[in-house]
Amino acid sequence: MKKLVLAEKPSVARDLSQILGATQKHKNYYEGNEYVVTWALGHLLGLKMPEDLKQEWQTWQLETLPMIPKYIGTKPLPKTRAQLKAIGSLAKRKDISEAIIATDAGREGELVARWILEYVRFNKPVKRLWISSQTTKAIKQGFATLKPAKAYDNLYYSALARAKADWLVGLNVTRALTVKYQDNLSAGRVQTPTLALVAKQEEKISKFIPQKYFTITLNVAGKKAKLQQKDPHVLKERKQAEEIVAKMQQASGRVTEIKFKDKVIPAPLPYDLTELQRVANELYGYSAKKTLALVQSLYEVHKIVSYPRTDSKYLSNDLKATLKERLRAISGMLPAAKQYAGTAKVVQTKAFNDAKVTDHHALIPTEQIPQYSKLSSDEHRIYNLIAKRFLGLFLPPHKVRQEKAVVKFGDQTFTLTQTTVLEPGWKESENNEAPLNLTENMVITPQFMINEALTTPPKPLSEGSLLAQMEKFNLGTPATRAEIIEKLVKSALMERNNNSLHVTKKGQQLLELVNPELVSPKLTAKWELQLEQIAKGKYNSKKFLSEIEADTKRLVREVKNSEQKYQDYSLTKKKCPKCGAFLKEKPVRDGKLLVCTNESCTYKRRAEAKVSNHRCPICHKKMLIVSGKNGEYFRCKYDGTTEKLTGGKKGKKKMTKHEERRLLKKINQDNEPQESALAQALKQALGQNDE
Numbered sequence: 001m002k003k004l005v006l007a008e009k010p011s012v013a014r015d016l017s018q019i020l021g022a023t024q025k026h027k028n029y030y031e032g033n034e035y036v037v038t039w040a041l042g043h044l045l046g047l048k049m050p051e052d053l054k055q056e057w058q059t060w061q062l063e064t065l066p067m068i069p070k071y072i073g074t075k076p077l078p079k080t081r082a083q084l085k086a087i088g089s090l091a092k093r094k095d096i097s098e099a100i101i102a103t104d105a106g107r108e109g110e111l112v113a114r115w116i117l118e119y120v121r122f123n124k125p126v127k128r129l130w131i132s133s134q135t136t137k138a139i140k141q142g143f144a145t146l147k148p149a150k151a152y153d154n155l156y157y158s159a160l161a162r163a164k165a166d167w168l169v170g171l172n173v174t175r176a177l178t179v180k181y182q183d184n185l186s187a188g189r190v191q192t193p194t195l196a197l198v199a200k201q202e203e204k205i206s207k208f209i210p211q212k213y214f215t216i217t218l219n220v221a222g223k224k225a226k227l228q229q230k231d232p233h234v235l236k237e238r239k240q241a242e243e244i245v246a247k248m249q250q251a252s253g254r255v256t257e258i259k260f261k262d263k264v265i266p267a268p269l270p271y272d273l274t275e276l277q278r279v280a281n282e283l284y285g286y287s288a289k290k291t292l293a294l295v296q297s298l299y300e301v302h303k304i305v306s307y308p309r310t311d312s313k314y315l316s317n318d319l320k321a322t323l324k325e326r327l328r329a330i331s332g333m334l335p336a337a338k339q340y341a342g343t344a345k346v347v348q349t350k351a352f353n354d355a356k357v358t359d360h361h362a363l364i365p366t367e368q369i370p371q372y373s374k375l376s377s378d379e380h381r382i383y384n385l386i387a388k389r390f391l392g393l394f395l396p397p398h399k400v401r402q403e404k405a406v407v408k409f410g411d412q413t414f415t416l417t418q419t420t421v422l423e424p425g426w427k428e429s430e431n432n433e434a435p436l437n438l439t440e441n442m443v444i445t446p447q448f449m450i451n452e453a454l455t456t457p458p459k460p461l462s463e464g465s466l467l468a469q470m471e472k473f474n475l476g477t478p479a480t481r482a483e484i485i486e487k488l489v490k491s492a493l494m495e496r497n498n499n500s501l502h503v504t505k506k507g508q509q510l511l512e513l514v515n516p517e518l519v520s521p522k523l524t525a526k527w528e529l530q531l532e533q534i535a536k537g538k539y540n541s542k543k544f545l546s547e548i549e550a551d552t553k554r555l556v557r558e559v560k561n562s563e564q565k566y567q568d569y570s571l572t573k574k575k576c577p578k579c580g581a582f583l584k585e586k587p588v589r590d591g592k593l594l595v596c597t598n599e600s601c602t603y604k605r606r607a608e609a610k611v612s613n614h615r616c617p618i619c620h621k622k623m624l625i626v627s628g629k630n631g632e633y634f635r636c637k638y639d640g641t642t643e644k645l646t647g648g649k650k651g652k653k654k655m656t657k658h659e660e661r662r663l664l665k666k667i668n669q670d671n672e673p674q675e676s677a678l679a680q681a682l683k684q685a686l687g688q689n690d691e
Contacts, residue, residue, distance in 0.1 A: 028086035253444030267392030270362035281464035288482035395426035473521035
């Protein structure tokens with residue numbers, strides 16, 4: 001008898017099959033003496049849509065809302081039916097005795113597998129592979145310690161509850177808003193409060209009014225300290241500052257106190273996914289989605305980091321036995337790791353805490369030695385971040401001594417500080433500041449400066465700071481936060497500008513139209529906490545969904561009764577040449593389209609010219625793709641040259657004089673004799689005389 005192994009992706013199935021000896025390759029699976037290894041392609045099934053459940057729900061109308069089905073059920077996704085059918089055939093084979101779920105070890109991975117096994121009506125024993133890295137060692141150990149799938153039932157119930165909650169809230173509120181205001185307005189259980197966080201920051205910025213204020217600085221032997229005040233912006237007029245300075249100059253300054261304090265700063269804990277995404281955004285400008293894709297590749301393809309979609313910064317104690325190998329693996333990138341690989345003595349002991357490890361431990365390097373030549377520069381950067389954090393576990397703490405000297409002029413106080421590095425430890429060496437050279441009761445000659453300054457506005461949220469806010473309010477999970485941000489951008493509710501995020505006019509209106517409770521992160525944070533409790537077996541999923549149904553009814557009712565007005569800012573004054581209806585702008589992957597607002601009309605064209613790779617025959621710069629009455633064509637924005645979209649292919653046109661001159665100039669600039677045989681032959685071929 002054989003065991004059916006269900007992986008999440010073909011690449012993972014290939015790796016598993018090699019380790020399990022399933023070497024016979026077939027179109028949809030691998031087979032060996034003991035195992036048959038097949039794969040999903042992410043989700044093969046999704047929840048049925050409203051139109052699949054009731055005929056009256058096929059038409060979008062307010063009268064049929066809210067839609068609260070007793071049972072939703074799943075349906076195959078159209079593009080992956082063939083793979084689902086193949087898994088069904090394998091499941092029915094008489095020589096298959098049990099199934100092993102080997103999808104991603106997390107909430108969504110559990111849902112992927114359970115839906116498939118339920119759909120194909122698999123009624124034999126099911127076990128679960130739960131691993132945190134894709135190395136051969138981890139996979140073999142995982143297969144040696146399989147658990148009954150029943151042990152992960154609560155995780156499945158949590159995943160199912162999440163999917164149904166998103167269906168109920170998302171589809172109902174989106175339909176209600178879209179029908180009422182006649183525009184595609186997408187709302188969701190997590191995405192709407194996430195959008196609200198960006199809007200709240202923008203509101204702070206728009207309400208900000210810069211204020212002038214003055215500061216007083218004391219200068220003592222090159223060291224500077226500002227006058228201590230409860231409100232640093234209290235001095236609004238220079239005259240106020242001058243009066244204080246004049247009064248202090250009449251008093252003798254004296255050092256009233258000198259304090260020393262030693263600080264021991266341990267290395268930071270290893271990364272969880274959200275912090276890694278934040279740091280990568282801050283250092284390299286990577287989007288959350290890009291960082292997730294890079295670390296997923298390091299995990300799945302290169303097998304050099306542990307499971308990425310983790311929300312834990314802690315490690316389980318059983319990992320201590322693997323530390324030496326992990327240190328050796330990173331020593332090629334970080335030579336300092338070699339000296340710690342011998343003993344692998346952990347300094348940052350608080351990182352090992354079984355009670356604080358969730359489904360997966362923190363993100364750390366595996367025992368596999370990287371093949372650096374196969375890593376892209378972006379992958380190299382992310383691996384370096386993870387490896388450095390891991391190495392910090394073995395490095396001594398950063399020790400500094402802080403000296404503070406309190407100087408008083410009457411009742412006015414200044415505090416001079418100086419920091420001395422005692423031991424750099426895990427931090428790179430820093431230059432020590434010059435010593436204060438002050439003693440108690442020393443008289444200070446007054447040297448004051450008055451400076452004018454302006455209060456600074458709050459900064460817009462970057463993806464990194466938005467991720468921090470989402471984590472703070474428990475919006476989404478490490479696995480879904482990047483996807484939520486991308487969805488907001490794709491639905492034109494939010495836009496990126498360099499590395500900052502901004503709410504569009506459409507997004508601003510959506511937040512006014514949606515129920516305030518859905519805008520606030522509190523309700524969604526409560527739902528997320530309940531989902532976590534379901535996964536731990538501490539909350540009932542049926543009770544959770546009954547509460548979601550009640551919330552959905554209330555949210556839809558409030559949209560129906562709302563008297564808010566909506567303006568579609570994407571609507572232009574341009575008219576469709578086919579039917580005369582107005583055109584509206586629609587963002588797409590490579591720019592914007594103008595599409596007809598008449599639902600029965602299919603007219604669309606580019607709103608803005610797209611830069612192509614096609615070169616202008618005159619100036620050789622990239623041409624634009626422009627839409628006209630007769631369709632699209634190439635146009636050069638530099639010299640106005642136009643060409644048909646199908647024209648201008650290589651070899652169909654003669655070389656222009658301009659091209660001839662450029663080619664000859666290039667040849668003659670090479671490190672060859674000025675009149676090389678090649679240059680002469682080309683000149684002759686082009687029919688050009690010597691100049």
